[in-house]
Amino acid sequence: MSDDPLAVLSVTVSEEDGGTRYRYELRTSGGTEFGALEQEYSLVVSQSLVRDLCEEIDGILKSALDASLGGTPSSGSDLRDELVRTGQTLYSQLFRPVKGTDEPALITKVRESQGPLMVRSNETLVPWELLHDGTDFLGLTHDLGQGSVVRTSPHPGREIGPVEKALIIGDPLEDLPAASHEAARVAEWFTARGAECTVLRGSKATLANVVRELTSTQYDLLHYCGHVTVRSDPAKSGLLLHQRRLLDEHALETAAVVGAPPVVFVNGCKAVGPVANLCLSFMTLGSKVVIGTRAEVGEESAKRFAETFYRELLDDKTAGSAMREARRAVLSEPDCAWASFLLYGNPSVHITGRNPAPARPRVQERGEYSPEAVELLDRVNAAAKGIVTSTDLLFGLVTCPELQPSMRRTIGSTNLAVLTATLYGVIGADVGVDARPGSTNGRAPDVQRSDSVEAALVKAKEIASADGRSMVTPQDIAAAYVETGGGSSARLLEIINVSLQQLLPPDSARAESQQAPTRTSSGLAAQCFDDDGRLRTDAFDDSAVRALRAALLLAAGRRTAIGSDTFLQGFGIAGSAVLRAALEKQGDVGKRAVRALSSPTPRRKHFSERSLTALGTAKPAATGAPADEVSLLLALLADEASGARKVLEGLGVDGVRLIEDLRRPDRE
Incomplete structure (x- = not known):
């Protein structure tokens, strides 16, 4: 089941006169049952009712824990029935037929799909895994993950690999003995499986110690058990450490230099507000799989859930499959703990490097596109889930360096930043999409396209041919995208009140294509490489060559192209005296940056x-x-x-x- 194609349900929520409109778009990537799909459905709902139902669910979970601690299992059983009834009511509100029609085909596909399901939305209110279709909860019938639209461009992070290093933080305020025990058990569990664990408990779990660890070591896993603070602004949400210091998004930003832990597990009790915002903070910094708790759970349930999840994950199960098995492991517990855990991230990823790679443009077509257009299509296909849709194409256009100056002039830098962040949230925040020029990530030669994308690319070739050019440029693709209507992705522009013609004026795009000489990265750097494509070391001094080689080793280990961040780390690992001296002029901040960029000390296990x-x-x-x-x-x-x-x-x-x-x- 975990190897079935991923289905992505995008949910856009917007206010309208008389109600709140939920717009759904379902994308799947083939499979013998449905084939490639791109379906839409929308309806107006009472957001007040949705909010009340969500609050009821939170109240049920709290009451279930209280009942279990009070030793009244019968009350826990009644509360599980209440959870079913509330989940059914919420499902009927969000997925109901419009004006008495039959169940929309999109909802049928969601309900009947067997593969992993990713729900992306621009709001964090709805507990999608607790919607009940009359048969069972979505979180028990699907390998379900959640994503969200964020207003800041997320850090690409690093690829998920085996858990070799784990940072475990427990009971920083020294008021939760169960959290301290959980940290010790998790560390013991991972150590027995060959992982190197750093444990910070009680007074050791200071803000300085945690930040120092995250900025000096590339941890594969962060496990936290303690108190969390969750606010409406994700940047102000965080983990409470010793002396009530807050590990928030700002304190974590330096961790992005060495790569935020790809897997994060937060078992936080007494959370206030939507816990999703805390998960989003980690996703923004590059984490790929984040587990959070909607409500406090019992000690035994937390232990069994974590051990089951980690065991399944280390056994090369997908994150979604591991999540579902962990829920089932505590399903009979009276505290309803299974319903408190939620997964943020792509449910189809593996942590052991077996993640399927998205496709690149068809090999036979690459000669028809300029190098810049090839880079654009590489980004488009890296974002796709098996089938390239108009939303993927819009993502490629918006992140295209050749088109961004024109877009800043037409819609403004602020609107462009919001649109870019929105598209990253819908497409790229959790799948390792690298929007940097030249980042192709070794994609496979075949790709499947939706009708709207195919029409746009055919039109782009017609535009280039009409202008007497043999190669399609990004400007041609932009003009064709507008002329063919933009497909369903054009609706995303409604979020920032921008039209297709405003974003990408066809006439100006073509004019820039004709006037501006084609920039090729290979042309600019040709003097740096020999005829075999190898770097000419005689073109750089010895210290620069050492930095370049260090960057190559880093990129090879991460299985990525040498990006600017990896390039910079190459200077740090090579011990660049120039970089060190310049950084240290900025005092303690610069010294910390030197430590973060420098080569880590090998350990015995290496x-x-x-x-x-x-x-x-x-x-x-x-x-x-x-x-x-x-x-x-x-x-x-x-x-x-x-x-x-x-x-x-x-x-x-x-x-x-x-x-x-x-x-x-x-x-x-």
């Missing part, structure tokens, strides 16, 4: 047994002198069966002679 032997041989315990390169290399090459010797043999190097030459005092 070395194989042979490498550990080499380290011990090169640096005997009895000596106080530091080991130099020669002693390390000699120790490394001493073992004839080592991988190091095999690498040299593969390169045609005589290992024995190399060792002799290293030992000679005149080797320099």
